[in-house]
Amino acid sequence: MTPEEAVVSPTSAPPVPSKTDADAADLRGFGYEPQLHRRIGSYASFAAGFSFVSILTTVFQLFAFGFSFGGPAFFWTWPLVFLGQFMVALNFAELAARYPISGCIYQWSRRLANATVGWFAGWVMIIAQIATVAAAAIALQVVLPSIWAGFQLVGGDPSLTSTTGATNAVILGSALIAVTTVINVIGVRLMSIVNSAGVTLEIIGVAAVVVLLLTHAERGPGVVFDTGGTGTGLGYVGPFLVSALMAAYVVVGFDSAGELSEETRDPRHTAPRTILRALAAAGIGGGLMLIAALMAAPSLTDGRLATEGLPYVLTTRLGETGGRILLIDVAIAIAVCTLAIQTAGSRMVFSMARDDVLPFSAALRRVSPRTGAPVLPSIVVGVGAAAVLLVNIGQPALFTAITSVCIVLLYIAYALVTVPLLIRRWQGWPGGEEVTGTERGGKLFSLGRFGIVVNALAVVYGIGMIVNLGWPRPEVYDPAGAHWYLHYFALLFVGGALLAGGLAFLRYRTRAMALHLPLPAAVLPEGETA
Template sequence: MNRSELTPASYPGDGVATSTAPVGYHQELRRGMGSFASFAAGFSFVSILTTVFQLFGLGFGLGGAAFFWTWPLVFVGQLLVALCFAELAARWPISGVIYQWSSRLAGTTVGWFTGWIMIIGQILTVAAAAIAAQAVLPAIWSGFQIVGGADADPSVASPTGAQNAVLLGCVLLVITTVVNILGIRQMAAATSIGVMIEIVGVIALVLVLFFLPERGPQVVVHNTGWAGEGGYLGAFLASSLMAAYVMVGFDSAGELAEETHSPRRTTPRTILRALVISGIGGALLILSGLLAASSLTDGNLAAGGLSWVLTDRLGDVLGRLLLCCVAVAVFACTLAVQTSGARMIYSMAREGALPFHRYLGKVSARTGTPIITSIVVGVGAATALLVNIHQSAIFTALSSLCIAMLYLAYLGVTLPLLVARIRYRGTDRLPAGVDETGQPLFSLGRWGTVVNTLAVLFQVGMAVNLLWPRAEIYDLTEGTWWLQWSALLFIGLSFAVGAGYFLARRLHRRIELRHVPHTHLEPPAEAVPEPA
């Protein structure tokens, strides 16, 4: 691909040149996203309505009411990561951010493996988001329980529920793929509308449930509802899967930086805003659900989650109406995750870093979007669902595996960033400068090394926690060893396949991971306004 310097001054819709380094690519993707649409991309990926409804029952079942405290712990850890990402987003506003940032900080080899793991993790995350439809749609109308009929068990842990989840998930993936193909404006409009409905839904749900309390907030200091035996620490760590799954994807705003107006100013703010609003809203949603549930010990909350709380306390009509907001959030979440994954593949392909890169790196002249990569992500996610159609642990296993892979990919950015901070004494490794409005780029300043160190420690600990071979997560049969160890086996296989391709192409000198030299140049000292 022919590349010329794309200077910030040439961004369509941006009226001021900046002092930051040019990123080295032609502007092929269309800039059709404003500040709210950028925020919506990150917020939709996190999607507290989708993921809290999807995993509330699992978190409560594993840890009882005290699992609530996993939420603030994970939120603080991920906020540290988001602060590091915000710094990088201001300096390198490029699609495929995890791959691009890692490559610029640690070299193209580390960057390639980081991007490879991120792609697989994103495809699995799309699949996990799509099957969230099963946690909502059958509760709205029994006709959505197609497998086994209306009288079948809709729980995703049951055979009929798991198979129906795959069916509904594949239908949803067809819809989101079509929207992605239509163009960035259509995708931005869909996610923006979805986010507005989701925010209204969260506010309504929290207010309604807080006005129907069955108990006081002191319930969260007890593990009521936990049916396990022995020490509680292991159960508490397992229940953190819910919070870990929810609070990822805030980097999606960065994935769409090449399609966002004034990305150096907009993207860092929307990354942080998406996570903070999600963190506050999710905490209130979990707490209100625990307070309003009619019982914490009869097994219904663990089996049915928040969907059961709504229909039980609010009745069928109002409960189902609010569940419709959740269904919209599931659609917006799946769409946002698929879009993010498509941009990651496109970013690597345009550098010749993936098989069939000549096709994957193309942007449609009509829609201004990478159509083929959107289809690849959709087909890949559907395949991940279909091969597990008879596995009742698909819900918990996919959730834990995909998020563990995202944590590993994030670590491929924050760890090299920490090394660069230490080696270059602070933030000297990062380009300085100003954004599109002439303001200094977002920076952690003297706190950068401390924040970065804590972020890396958190990510390592959480990755180990997510990949721990727990039978209750990966093997509901409680007797299949390869299922219990499937996460580690799958990640090991992913690395092996990636290494085989990478080395084969390098040996034949057919792979060219080209970052133009000027992506590392220090910028000029001052911004220069465009001439009138």
């Protein structure tokens, strides 16, 4: 046999499939043709989850809320919420290893339960993500006018509760959403570069805030046991539960790494790890920021900490120049947070449209062959968020209520995954659905024999927090006593969203129920063939 004959001999070993081919074959095992481009590496995947949580944005915004209700001891709501959400994240990590598909909350829910439950999980998540984009973008109003008065474009009082401040917030927020929409339309590569750079600056900013505040500490860490006169014993339970909403508002969105699974290299290996790393980094960083701020605050009793929050501590302790530099970093964090949330929302819309279960699915599922970006979903999420922003003109109390309710919806969507998963675990899951390993030849992330316990804790925590978030408290939803309906806004909004979803589902019920759910193809270590 000549060397030439040996090359073409049918007995020669087949060529080793490339990673691109292996990833494509894996996705086809779920019934989908690859359309999105795999441009996201491990750090960019971590950044997607971390920037959605964005502790520099949200702790900066909401510190005053938590302190005003619970005093310094509200700090303990942070580790409690973090532990509860970490139970959820552990379950999500296990699912991300087995179902690496875009629109993960929708995809996981319908595979664990049925088409109806899955559809409502996706519907609720889309509404929540659109509202959350608006809530993140409006935070620019809290920061930019403090950096430079010229950012107050309409003049007057920059406070969000004033007419001029609320109007200016809509202008700044809409401009930011326009920019993030363009970045998303250009493609995931640019998105990941911008997001990763922003997250790096945010992590540096968090570290700087913690170190600088600790060097200006006025009191010891024992301050976290002071309730600040908000209650003692059982009388503190009520204020403590309300102050827990601050942490509940912050510690969400870590599932974004799963939302981007089809654009992530080695997603079965990468996504589970980055989900947990993003949440762990946010939990540790946020906790350190809270305790450092409480230790460094000039006063705990003058009322300014309950109204001005973390900006008050930074500007008084670090001076105008140092505080302004950190405010610039906060503005960057707000921008990448908005970008990450919009990206996750667009992937949810794309995933459901690909299954033809949304209005205008044929247009929404189109992906640019050049950039690999779902263009129209990004635009829809951006336009929807800008529309939500308009509510803030003349009705800042209503906008605050909407942003609070969007967190309730996120927790409901999470529960529509963890509850069916717990039921499936009792039935033997993941038996019969196991794959052989990750793309790198390692074992899939698994909770093993602890799965049922961790899952049950996640369900109990999630349901408890849904009740806590949605409870019709006037001090949360209508502190000024402006409108009677704001008192019950959470119940009314969630009910309205589910009713609208029910009407929409009737239109697409037949298609949803007819969806084929193939079992995932086995993933073999690189270089091996079946």
